[in-house]
Amino acid sequence: MTNIAFSDKTKGLSGSAIRATFKLLADPEIISFAGGAPSSSLFPCDVLGTVAEEIFRTFGNTALQYGITEGYAPLRELVRERLVRQGIIHEGDDIAITTGGQQVIDLTAKVLLNEGDCVVTERPSFVGGLNCFRSYNAVIDDVPVESDGMDIDYLEENILKKKRIKLVYTIPTFQNPTGITMSLEKRKKLLNLADRYDFYILEDNPYGSLRYSGEEVPSIKSLDVSGRVIYGGSFSKILSPGLRIGFFSAPSEIFEKMIVCKQVTDVHTPVLTQLIAYTFVTRYDIDAHIKRACELYGKQSSFMRSCISRYFPDYCSVTNPEGGIFLWCSLPERFDGEELFRKAVEKKVAFVSGAACMADPLKKYSSFRLNFSNASMENIEKGIRILGEVIESY
Amino acid sequence: MTNIAFSDKTKGLSGSAIRATFKLLADPEIISFAGGAPSSSLFPCDVLGTVAEEIFRTFGNTALQYGITEGYAPLRELVRERLVRQGIIHEGDDIAITTGGQQVIDLTAKVLLNEGDCVVTERPSFVGGLNCFRSYNAVIDDVPVESDGMDIDYLEENILKKKRIKLVYTIPTFQNPTGITMSLEKRKKLLNLADRYDFYILEDNPYGSLRYSGEEVPSIKSLDVSGRVIYGGSFSKILSPGLRIGFFSAPSEIFEKMIVCKQVTDVHTPVLTQLIAYTFVTRYDIDAHIKRACELYGKQSSFMRSCISRYFPDYCSVTNPEGGIFLWCSLPERFDGEELFRKAVEKKVAFVSGAACMADPLKKYSSFRLNFSNASMENIEKGIRILGEVIESY
Numbered sequence: 001m002t003n004i005a006f007s008d009k010t011k012g013l014s015g016s017a018i019r020a021t022f023k024l025l026a027d028p029e030i031i032s033f034a035g036g037a038p039s040s041s042l043f044p045c046d047v048l049g050t051v052a053e054e055i056f057r058t059f060g061n062t063a064l065q066y067g068i069t070e071g072y073a074p075l076r077e078l079v080r081e082r083l084v085r086q087g088i089i090h091e092g093d094d095i096a097i098t099t100g101g102q103q104v105i106d107l108t109a110k111v112l113l114n115e116g117d118c119v120v121t122e123r124p125s126f127v128g129g130l131n132c133f134r135s136y137n138a139v140i141d142d143v144p145v146e147s148d149g150m151d152i153d154y155l156e157e158n159i160l161k162k163k164r165i166k167l168v169y170t171i172p173t174f175q176n177p178t179g180i181t182m183s184l185e186k187r188k189k190l191l192n193l194a195d196r197y198d199f200y201i202l203e204d205n206p207y208g209s210l211r212y213s214g215e216e217v218p219s220i221k222s223l224d225v226s227g228r229v230i231y232g233g234s235f236s237k238i239l240s241p242g243l244r245i246g247f248f249s250a251p252s253e254i255f256e257k258m259i260v261c262k263q264v265t266d267v268h269t270p271v272l273t274q275l276i277a278y279t280f281v282t283r284y285d286i287d288a289h290i291k292r293a294c295e296l297y298g299k300q301s302s303f304m305r306s307c308i309s310r311y312f313p314d315y316c317s318v319t320n321p322e323g324g325i326f327l328w329c330s331l332p333e334r335f336d337g338e339e340l341f342r343k344a345v346e347k348k349v350a351f352v353s354g355a356a357c358m359a360d361p362l363k364k365y366s367s368f369r370l371n372f373s374n375a376s377m378e379n380i381e382k383g384i385r386i387l388g389e390v391i392e393s394y
Numbered sequence: 395m396t397n398i399a400f401s402d403k404t405k406g407l408s409g410s411a412i413r414a415t416f417k418l419l420a421d422p423e424i425i426s427f428a429g430g431a432p433s434s435s436l437f438p439c440d441v442l443g444t445v446a447e448e449i450f451r452t453f454g455n456t457a458l459q460y461g462i463t464e465g466y467a468p469l470r471e472l473v474r475e476r477l478v479r480q481g482i483i484h485e486g487d488d489i490a491i492t493t494g495g496q497q498v499i500d501l502t503a504k505v506l507l508n509e510g511d512c513v514v515t516e517r518p519s520f521v522g523g524l525n526c527f528r529s530y531n532a533v534i535d536d537v538p539v540e541s542d543g544m545d546i547d548y549l550e551e552n553i554l555k556k557k558r559i560k561l562v563y564t565i566p567t568f569q570n571p572t573g574i575t576m577s578l579e580k581r582k583k584l585l586n587l588a589d590r591y592d593f594y595i596l597e598d599n600p601y602g603s604l605r606y607s608g609e610e611v612p613s614i615k616s617l618d619v620s621g622r623v624i625y626g627g628s629f630s631k632i633l634s635p636g637l638r639i640g641f642f643s644a645p646s647e648i649f650e651k652m653i654v655c656k657q658v659t660d661v662h663t664p665v666l667t668q669l670i671a672y673t674f675v676t677r678y679d680i681d682a683h684i685k686r687a688c689e690l691y692g693k694q695s696s697f698m699r700s701c702i703s704r705y706f707p708d709y710c711s712v713t714n715p716e717g718g719i720f721l722w723c724s725l726p727e728r729f730d731g732e733e734l735f736r737k738a739v740e741k742k743v744a745f746v747s748g749a750a751c752m753a754d755p756l757k758k759y760s761s762f763r764l765n766f767s768n769a770s771m772e773n774i775e776k777g778i779r780i781l782g783e784v785i786e787s788y
Contacts, residue, residue: 003647004648004651005506005560006651007504007506007508007511008508010504010505010654010655014654035460036460037459040458040459043454043459045451045454045457045458046451046454048454048458049447049449049451052443052446052450053443053446053447054443055443055446056443056446057439060439060442060443061434062636063439064437064439064442064634064635064637065432065434065437065635066429066431066635066636067636099664100660102658102659102661105658106658106659106660110403111401112400112401114403115509128657128661131657131658132658132659134658135655135658166399240458241458241459241460242456242457242458242460242664242665242666243664243666244493244660244661251398253397257407260404260407260525260529261404263525264496264522264525264529265497265500265526265659266492266494266496266500266638266660267494267638269493270636270637270664270667272446272670273666276666
């Protein structure tokens with residue numbers, strides 16, 4: 001019990017699960033499938049060193065002085081043009097730069113949610129999204145993810161018909177943590193429900209560019225004609241997470257309100273990191289860079305899946321994503337993911353247990369998330385072999 | 395009227411005043427005393443270019459990969475040691491890195507304030523602080539600033555004896571917008587009241603290193619023995635605001651809660667900018683750099699004050715700060731600062747009108763803030779001369 005009168009919205013908040021995981025990652029002996037980090041092997045360090053040095057030489061004052069809250073104008077325009085060209089946003093949509101994709105979730109929550117308001121997430125969902133909604137004291141309802149995305153009928157029958165909801169949070173493409181992509185049909189249905197039941201959709205799309213098989217599915221934003229969708233994206237998985245460059249597009253009134261909130265949060269995203277992202281994209285071939293990432297992640301994903309079929313018992317199932325950086329493993333219900341996590345860590349292998357990805361983390365879950373993007377092939381094989389042994393001997 | 399059901403805390407928020415000011419700053423013909431930017435002439439662009447290039451060459455993966463929420467450990471330790479050595483924090487105090495000093499205000503507000511909770515600020519105060527508290531639907535009461543800082547008797551008699559308050563927000567050293575420093579006696583009294591009336595103090599100290607005359611006054615944090623003070627600092631005014639590197643120290647439970655909230659806000663501050671600040675401070679003489687800033691700002695402050703005595707009517711008064719980057723001008727009550735602002739902008743001179751710095755911005759105020767740190771001596775003279783004419787002809 002604390003003596004400090006924390007705000008109602010934050011008094012129950014605890015970051016210990018994630019923070020414990022971060023500490024594990026620091027142990028060099030751990031094979032970690034727990035993070036969500038892109039492969040360090042892809043970082044264009046030499047190129048960015050040259051870019052940074054040149055920025056200081058030619059735009060030093062811009063890089064070091066205050067910038068505007070919406071972001072460095074040429075970067076905003078560059079991102080806007082790319083997203084329009086990719087058919088993700090409409091020609092008239094505006095873009096602002098954020099301090100990572102996480103800030104898009106935070107700003108959306110802040111401008112839309114009162115304490116006690118209801119948010120719907122996928123089950124399972126992204127732990128950073130769930131914790132963010134918790135930090136606003138939102139009530140989180142979740143909807144099962146099927147092999148073609150969120151169960152839209154469940155959403156309508158079990159939630160929308162029973163209560164007023166304010167926001168649906170979805171990662172429709174290569175979802176975190178399942179890797180699953182929502183079908184076009186479900187995207188249309190979700191938008192239709194948004195109009196009928198008057199809620200907004202936060203389409204979080206950090207992994208969308210990382211497709212290594214299958215066909216593109218239009219963004220929910222691109223299908224939106226009535227101003228229901230806030231779209232969030234990021235350079236974290238295609239260039240660097242350490243630079244913390246995210247972006248969003250939103251209906252204009254929401255866009256403006258999010259900017260006002262960003263101003264009181266961090267004034268603006270660092271200018272230097274924005275200039276680096278801008279210069280890299282304009283000067284080098286980011287699409288070739290993304291293609292290399294897709295090739296690597298496709299190989300890692302398929303290798304991890306083949307290791308799973310070799311080393312895990314037959315009763316384990318795993319998703320088969322067409323992109324992104326995660327697999328989701330499901331075990332029979334007798335397994336407790338938290339217990340499995342502890343046993344695995346004793347054997348120096350880490351993952352994210354299912355509970356961390358759930359609106360109600362206190363129940364037992366037998367599923368867990370595996371990340372492959374920042375592990376060597378050798379460690380993927382070794383880690384999955386050990387994990388198989390841990391499951392067998394459970 | 396909007397159709398969008400914004401959260402109660404943000405529906406009344408408007409950033410238009412600041413945003414309008416930012417747009418003015420973009421007009422190259424405007425002589426702006428409105429911002430709070432350090433002098434671009436001090437930016438060590440060449441040095442930082444070399445530093446950045448070297449970081450990418452030797453620590454590229456660290457710079458580009460995810461970091462931990464508390465910040466880059468060597469930078470945290472470096473800042474901690476400096477603050478301990480300067481007597482600002484105690485030996486056992488911890489430090490975390492934030493995305494600019496503004497984030498310290500935001501995290502403090504988030505962990506401590508429910509909607510409707512009362513915050514006390516100085517009158518006048520920092521617009522970014524005021525707007526941040528507004529964005530949490532806090533009730534803001536303000537306490538007049540006297541020549542030796544916040545009127546502590548007023549605080550007790552008119553506020554503390556009448557209502558429960560949660561937080562006092564103060565910029566005790568070279569206050570924004572007045573430049574005034576709170577006396578040691580008042581700092582002790584404020585701490586004493588915090589214990590008696592059970593509130594916390596956010597000591598925001600972005601300007602503390604920029605002393606060009608007078609004697610150091612101990613930080614409120616250094617006087618705190620009962621865990622009442624959250625201390626916020628920043629590299630914005632001593633190195634670069636564009637890098638967005640701030641930091642804080644807080645009683646351990648508050649510290650932990652602020653970190654959990656930072657995690658859901660932006661995960662961590664960009665690693666590259668932290669590495670740049672770290673490398674600059676360890677490799678170059680930041681104290682010599684700060685000394686150059688103090689010399690320049692001392693000259694600018696004293697020159698702007700001499701221009702004011704020359705060009706402003708005798709009924710204008712102005713503060714005489716011992717450091718920092720702002721002067722506060724007071725005119726007779728018949729002047730309306732907003733009206734004066736519009737007239738000044740017509741003549742291509744900008745400042746921050748008093749209303750922007752007040753808890754109740756809808757009243758009329760005859761005072762205004764002048765910033766001198768990023769203006770040339772020539773523009774200081776020209777701008778103050780024009781402003782004098784605008785006042786004369788009001």
